Amino acid sequence: QQQVKQSPQSLIVQKGGIPIINCAYENTAFDYFPWYQQFPGKGPALLIAIRPDVSEKKEGRFTISFNKSAKQFSLHIMDSQPGDSATYFCAASEETSGSRLTFGEGTQLTVNP
């Protein structure tokens, strides 16, 4: 049972566009929601993360929007660049579970020049 569902599976945008990736979760005990970025042949790297006590977090061109009542969160990439082309994973964890991350299925983003 996939506890974190991610969409879309793939996404193509033009440079300067604003790709949006969505995730939905089931476990209301989750209290940490990170996004990871992965380039081919590399391990995932933390991009940005949010806790459920805030509705939005921005770091540079990356923004997480969080809707606790709907159990959904999303990643927005402002002014996207070709260098942002990568696979993005949303994830969730709870404090009592040893920081075990439950990942979404992943979104392959392509930003065309």
Next chain:
Amino acid sequence: NAGVTQTPKFRVLKTGQSMTLLCAQDMNHEYMYWYRQDPGMGLRLIHYSVGEGTTAKGEVPDGYNVSRLKKQNFLLGLESAAPSQTSVYFCASTNFQGSGQAFFGQGTRLTVV
């Protein structure tokens, strides 16, 4: 500072063979994890450890064993490899109880023929 290092990077096994994947971290992290990554399924937790000498099962533990004899090392073993274990394996570590940034290795691509 190497971070999280996985050995080997690539391996081809025949069905029924055994092997051990080594993960080493130099950040003095308490928590370590093994994930497998398969297309369209994100990363799934195999086993994890919350400290030296401790291990616990994750989401997909069958066919794998682990050991954490030293704080800096986390070993993943396959006793009798099966084609279904063809995957990319990632090790990760974190130093915060509860929700904190996980650092990933570069991955091990394993093919079982």
